[in-house]
Amino acid sequence: MSDLPLIQADRAVPPPAATTSTGGRRRRLRLLSRTDRVVITLMVLVPLLLVTGFVWLPAAATVLLSGTNWDGIGPLNEIEFIGARNYSDVVNIYPPFVPAIQHNLLWLAALFVVATPFGMFLAVLLDKELRGSRFYQTALYLPVVLSLALIGFVWQLLYSRDQGLINAVFGSNIDWYGDSSVNIWAVMIASGWRHVGYIMLLYLAGLKGVDPSLREAAAVDGASESRTFFRVVFPVLRPINIIVLVVTVIESLRAFDLVWVVNKGRNGLELISALVTQNVVGEASRIGFGSALATIMLVVSLVFITIYLATVLRENRQ
């Protein structure tokens, strides 16, 4: 999914603080007419209800359901609480669970160790106002505008066993998407292809916001370029670094579309998100399992979302 706020990029440049005085609050409220107050309430309430009803309540319901034995079909009043049994079942008697956790971690590691640093590295190179920089940037973030589902199809042209380019060039006979010992790597390369451009863009915007006088000062002091980057620029970009880290974690948790178009997350491509979906819309609907898995995802992502919010909101207030 591409809908992570990439915007944090701009956090490197603190926006001009809003000139407000908390003391004027009461006075200001009284200045508002009745209609104004109704309008303000509606302006906030309608979107808030939508987000609460479609995002936050379902999230809370997921957590609640994970402690019940609901089958997803029966009436809601027959729900029984069964404590942590779903969780122990998931861990003990659900074979795809362990591979899914492993794949999610592997996915995270691949993005974190390879794709993210590579994107950052490219951003640092492209920040040098090179000739042709526009072309390089465009080429790198072109994949960002494609959906992950579509990327699955585009890479099939390279990966397919009988008609794929890789096998044609190397004379191999591997089903890159189908063979459960390699397919996770194949989809991770495809997803990394997109992730690099995304991180490059985020980081480049952050770099552009770094006060040039910092670098000039370092240059005057005779610091080498790499030294300047690691000792001066990188620490200044701390908020962006945190955001890039969070974006990477959340992207790897949400990885779904790609494995779903390849084989619906089976046979070597198990991911938590795919297991949740299989348990709801698949042939065997096991709501308890699904909710327990979904809750695990929620908890992990909420940890990182909190870090993210703390970072951007702090930047925001400055």
Added chain:
Amino acid sequence: MSTATVTRRTEGGAEGPTRRKLTPLRLLLHGFLIAVALIWLFPIAWAVLTSLRSYEYTAANGYVSLGGWTLDNYVTAWQTAEFGKHFLNSVYITVPAVLLTLFLASCVAFVIARFSWKLNLVLLGIFTAANLLPQQALLIPLFRMFTEVPLPEFMSDSELLYDSYWGLILINVAFQCGFCVFVLSNYMKALPRDLYEAAMVDGASIWRQYWQVTMPLCRPALAALATLEVTWIYNEFFWATVLMRTGDKFPVTSSLNNLRGEFFTDNNLVSAGSVLVAIPTLVIFFMLQRHFVRGLTLGASKG
């Protein structure tokens, strides 16, 4: 600022040493970047290339060859996959969803930026975080909810929120609002506050301040967000996959999955289909690149 640096550097370079010394390094750098850029473009270029060749030719000569140029794949893909219908479905979902997202998000952002209530930060947090939750984690209750909420027949022939355009529009709006609230509230906070003082003196209501003062000034931000949101909602795959049932109603990105079977044996068709699906986003990207990049880096320019 950059012009000054450039001039200074050229002047220094006239004598030679610093500029000369850098040249091999710079060449290496360009070589590296060109290589990376070409590798990055390759999968897309390959898809376009494959889509333009006939299956018979590539089956006989292999894919590492040249020849067999044809546009037939596009015709066949368009017809078998009924792309016309699916593109229209995407329009039905994307256009209202983007407009509604921008409208609702700008309302909230306006209140957050215009007033300095303590709750504003909480509000901002609620919206921004909602955009980051993994969608799959919400699926179970949402699925049940969608199959329970009735809609009148003139709105959806399923008579439910499930399997209706309305449901997809709402879920997309709810999910995308957070991002737009975050961007717009930042943008609006940077607008001069005297505007509102002046508007208040003129006796303008809150609604007029929002609609006639703030919104026109936010046009650049709205254009950038609209570009991004069109791309994202068009690219949205998950919700339509799980909250739709009737194949005819799928938007184009989610319909991809149903094509797998039909296209499976013919990569040239797959590539033609992929290119067709990519065209709207690529057109947006190349025509509105300025807005697209701006949306992603908004704020950096306003400092």
